[in-house]
Amino acid sequence: MSADVTSEEFRVLVGQFRASLKAMEQRGVVSVSAENSDLPSPLTEAVAPVPTATPTTPAAAAPKPMSDAAALPETEAAAAPKPMSDAAETEAATAPETEPSTKATPPTSMPTTPSTSRAPQGGVVQSLAELRADIGDCQRCELAQSRKTLVFGAGSEVASLMFVGEAPGAEEDRLGEPFVGPSGQLLDKMIVAMGWSRETVYIANVLKCRPPQNRDPKAAEVAACEGFLTRQIQRISPSVIVTLGKPAAHLLLKSTASMGALRGVWQSYEGVPVMPTYHPAYLLRDPSKKRETWADLQQVMARLASLGIETP
Ligand code: SF4
Numbered sequence: 001m002s003a004d005v006t007s008e009e010f011r012v013l014v015g016q017f018r019a020s021l022k023a024m025e026q027r028g029v030v031s032v033s034a035e036n037s038d039l040p041s042p043l044t045e046a047v048a049p050v051p052t053a054t055p056t057t058p059a060a061a062a063p064k065p066m067s068d069a070a071a072l073p074e075t076e077a078a079a080a081p082k083p084m085s086d087a088a089e090t091e092a093a094t095a096p097e098t099e100p101s102t103k104a105t106p107p108t109s110m111p112t113t114p115s116t117s118r119a120p121q122g123g124v125v126q127s128l129a130e131l132r133a134d135i136g137d138c139q140r141c142e143l144a145q146s147r148k149t150l151v152f153g154a155g156s157e158v159a160s161l162m163f164v165g166e167a168p169g170a171e172e173d174r175l176g177e178p179f180v181g182p183s184g185q186l187l188d189k190m191i192v193a194m195g196w197s198r199e200t201v202y203i204a205n206v207l208k209c210r211p212p213q214n215r216d217p218k219a220a221e222v223a224a225c226e227g228f229l230t231r232q233i234q235r236i237s238p239s240v241i242v243t244l245g246k247p248a249a250h251l252l253l254k255s256t257a258s259m260g261a262l263r264g265v266w267q268s269y270e271g272v273p274v275m276p277t278y279h280p281a282y283l284l285r286d287p288s289k290k291r292e293t294w295a296d297l298q299q300v301m302a303r304l305a306s307l308g309i310e311t312p
Pocket residue numbers: 135138139140141142143144150207208209221224225
């Protein structure tokens with residue numbers, strides 16, 4: 001439109017436009033109404049409806065706080081980091097079943113105490129008084145017919161040092177006490193020279209009854225009686241055993257070697273160190289062997305000292 005058009009002319013033009021528009025409307029070419037003039041703009045129609053539901057993907061990708069892990073579905077919870085207590089539980093559940101018993105039970109390679117290693121299967125070690133009561137008036141071998149007194153043993157029930165001889169002699173048979181005759185007096189001197197006493201060691205014999213004329217023990221007699229000595233050793237559980245003479249060494253060491261070969265060399269009985277040496281009765285017959293015997297006993301003293309066992 002030109003800037004030179006007057007108001008009157010503009011009204012005329014508008015009137016003409018409206019008339020034309022009305023004519024077109026009457027012919028059905030266009031449809032013009034007052035409502036249509038208020039139609040929303042195409043931009044407004046293009047706006048997408050505001051979603052009412054929050055998209056799930058971004059939320060699922062967001063990191064979760066640790067406290068939510070427990071509330072996750074099983075698969076997610078499995079992938080989430082576990083608290084320490086849960087991890088420990090899992091390890092316990094997957095650990096070998098034998099592990100607890102292995103922990104509760106000492107390893108087999110671990111050294112056992114002498115009393116445990118020598119304990120009778122499934123049994124409780126008897127006291128010496130109980131054992132003596134069990135022996136009673138023993139008739140298990142022929143020596144029961146000739147003995148006067150059964151000679152059980154003497155000394156401390158908790159002795160660290162134990163002497164094992166052969167069998168009672170005449171004095172022992174009469175008094176019922178081991179090593180009280182001439183050989184016993186020599187043994188007492190040996191024990192005192194070592195720094196111990198008859199009361200602080202334990203003294204026993206392979207046989208509890210005297211063989212007639214002090215003859216050597218028979219194999220059947222040893223077999224019948226050895227269980228009593230075994231149970232004495234179990235009870236006393238000494239740290240060191242000194243065998244006096246051949247029968248004691250042969251029985252405990254299951255050897256048939258001569259005393260010359262056995263003496264002075266450390267052996268073992270059920271885990272207990274054993275020092276074989278000569279019998280005092282033999283030393284009375286051959287005093288020259290006292291020097292070797294003393295050397296053996298000195299080894300015993302050193303062994304006890306190395307174990308931290310002091311003389312009483
Ligand atoms: S030596 Fe031993 S087995 Fe023989 S009767 Fe005496 S205690 Fe019994």
